[in-house]
Amino acid sequence: MTLKEPAPVAPGAAAGAKAGPPHRATAWPEARAAAVRAGTAARTGREPRRLPLGQALGQVLAEPLLALTDLPSFDTSAMDGWAVAGPGPWTVRAEAPVLAGHAPAAALNDGEAVRIATGAPVPPGTTAVIRSEHSRTERAEAAGLVLHALRDVVAGQDIRPRGQECRSGDELLPADTPVTPAVLGLAAAAGYDELPVPPRPRVEVLVLGDELLTAGLPHGGLIRDALGPMLGPWLSALGAEVLATRRIGDDAEELYAAVTGSAADLVVTTGGTAAGPVDHLHRVLDKAGATLLVDGVKVRPGHPMLLAALGGHRHLVGLPGNPLAAVSGLLTLAEPLLAALTRTPLSEGRAPVLDEVHGHPYDTRLVPVVRRGERLVPLHYNGPAMLRGIAVADGMAVVPPGGARPGQELDVLDLPWPPAPGAVPAQGACFT
Numbered sequence: 001m002t003l004k005e006p007a008p009v010a011p012g013a014a015a016g017a018k019a020g021p022p023h024r025a026t027a028w029p030e031a032r033a034a035a036v037r038a039g040t041a042a043r044t045g046r047e048p049r050r051l052p053l054g055q056a057l058g059q060v061l062a063e064p065l066l067a068l069t070d071l072p073s074f075d076t077s078a079m080d081g082w083a084v085a086g087p088g089p090w091t092v093r094a095e096a097p098v099l100a101g102h103a104p105a106a107a108l109n110d111g112e113a114v115r116i117a118t119g120a121p122v123p124p125g126t127t128a129v130i131r132s133e134h135s136r137t138e139r140a141e142a143a144g145l146v147l148h149a150l151r152d153v154v155a156g157q158d159i160r161p162r163g164q165e166c167r168s169g170d171e172l173l174p175a176d177t178p179v180t181p182a183v184l185g186l187a188a189a190a191g192y193d194e195l196p197v198p199p200r201p202r203v204e205v206l207v208l209g210d211e212l213l214t215a216g217l218p219h220g221g222l223i224r225d226a227l228g229p230m231l232g233p234w235l236s237a238l239g240a241e242v243l244a245t246r247r248i249g250d251d252a253e254e255l256y257a258a259v260t261g262s263a264a265d266l267v268v269t270t271g272g273t274a275a276g277p278v279d280h281l282h283r284v285l286d287k288a289g290a291t292l293l294v295d296g297v298k299v300r301p302g303h304p305m306l307l308a309a310l311g312g313h314r315h316l317v318g319l320p321g322n323p324l325a326a327v328s329g330l331l332t333l334a335e336p337l338l339a340a341l342t343r344t345p346l347s348e349g350r351a352p353v354l355d356e357v358h359g360h361p362y363d364t365r366l367v368p369v370v371r372r373g374e375r376l377v378p379l380h381y382n383g384p385a386m387l388r389g390i391a392v393a394d395g396m397a398v399v400p401p402g403g404a405r406p407g408q409e410l411d412v413l414d415l416p417w418p419p420a421p422g423a424v425p426a427q428g429a430c431f432t
C-alpha cells in the first residue's frame, strides 16, 4: 500500500492487530490495561538514573534499597551518662568524656567507667550505659572518683548494638517505593549519596493538521492549535522528557518520516486518527510496520484513539484531534503507559456524584468534574471539541455505559496538578 492510497479503516480494533484492517474497539478498562502492559514491557533494558538525594524526591525507587552499612554502624550509647564494665561501683577513668563523632575510647576493664554522650561509640568491654540521672559519684581517697548506680543495672542497657536496625545488604525498601522525605532520610542514614530512579521516558509530540495556527485569531476556517501548547507541559507533569512538539501538515510522507525517525520512547500524535480524507495515521503506521495494540476505544469522547508498538520498545499513542477527545486519549492510553514505564502508581480516586450523569448506551464516558465536599460535580462544556470544562476541572469522572445515578460512586482520574481553589463553576448540560 502506498501512502497516497486511502485505506478502508473502521474505528476500533482488536488487540495485537497489524495496522490497517477494520476491527472492533477495545473496552475502556482493557485499553488502559493494554497501555500498562505496553509500558511495563518497555521497561526492559532501561537503566535507572542515579540522582542526588534531593532530586529524587517524588520519584520511585527503580531498585530495592539495600543497606550499604550496618545501622547503627557501631555499638552506640543511647543516653548521656556513663559507660561501665561489669558490676559496680566503678572507678571513673580520668579521661575526657567520649563524645559523638569521636573515635572509641580505650577498652574498659571490669570495675571501670567513663563519661559518655548520646551517639558516642561505647568503648570495647562496656556492659551497660547508666544515665546521668540514675547515677551519683563520690570522691574516694585512694580510688579517685567512684560511680554508683541508683537503679538496678541490666546488661546491655542503653546500648544500641551495631546492626540493631539493619545489617549491610539488608533490603530496607522494595523497588517502586515512592521517594518521600522519610525515604531520603533513611537512604542517607544507610549510606546513599544518590538514588536509582527510572529514566524519564522521552516523548515527542507530533501535531497534525493543515488547519492549525500557532498565533493570532482564527480566520478563514483556520483555528488555533490548542494541543501543541497543552500536551508538552502535561506530559512533562507525567514525568516525561519532552524532546519536541512538532507541527506536521496533513502530509503522509512527512508523518511517516517523523514517526520512523523519532528518537522518542513514546510518540504522541494529535489528529488524523479517524477515516477522513487526510487522516493518514493508520496507513502510516501500517507502512512503518507498527502493531496496533489498541485501535479505537469504547469511550466518549475520544473513541478513535489508538496505541501502537513501533518496535524496539517504542510506542505511539494517537490522540484524536478534537481537544477534549485528545485529553481523553492522554488519560486513557498515554498516562498509564508512562506510569508503567516510570513505575509510578496511577493517581485515581473514587467519590459519589452529586446528580445523575447521562451515559453513552455502550461506551464509557469521561466527564470533567470538580469536587464539592465529598461529591463530584460534572462540569458544563464537556463536548469533545471543548476545553472550557477541563480547564477548571479537578479530574475526569469515569461514567460507565448507561450513566450514573445521583450518589453513585465513580472512579476519578486525577489531573497532574493541584486542584484550583475558588468557586465551583455551574454544573449541568452536556454539549457535543
Ligand SMILES: Nc1nc2c(c(=O)[nH]1)N[C@H]1C(S)=C(S)[C@@H](COP(=O)(O)OP(=O)(O)OC[C@H]3O[C@@H](n4cnc5c(N)ncnc54)[C@H](O)[C@@H]3O)O[C@H]1N2
Binding pocket: 011, 207, 208, 209, 211, 212, 223, 224, 225, 226, 227, 228, 270, 271, 272, 273, 274, 275, 276, 279, 301, 302, 303, 304, 319, 320, 321, 322, 323, 325, 384
Ligand atoms: N465518519 C466519522 N467521522 C468522525 C468520527 C467517526 O466515528 N466517523 N469520529 C469523530 C470523532 S469522535 C473524533 S474525536 C474525530 C477524530 O478525528 P481525527 O483524530 O482524525 O482528528 P482531525 O479530523 O484531524 O480533527 C478533528 C477536529 O479536531 C480539530 N483539531 C485537530 N487538531 C487540533 C488541535 N491541535 N487543536 C485544536 N483543534 C484541533 C480539527 O480541526 C477538527 O475539528 O473524528 C470525528 N469524525
Ligand code: MOO
Binding pocket: 299, 300, 301, 302, 303, 304, 320, 322, 324, 325, 384, 385
Ligand atoms: O471521540 Mo470524538 O471525541 O467523540 O469527538
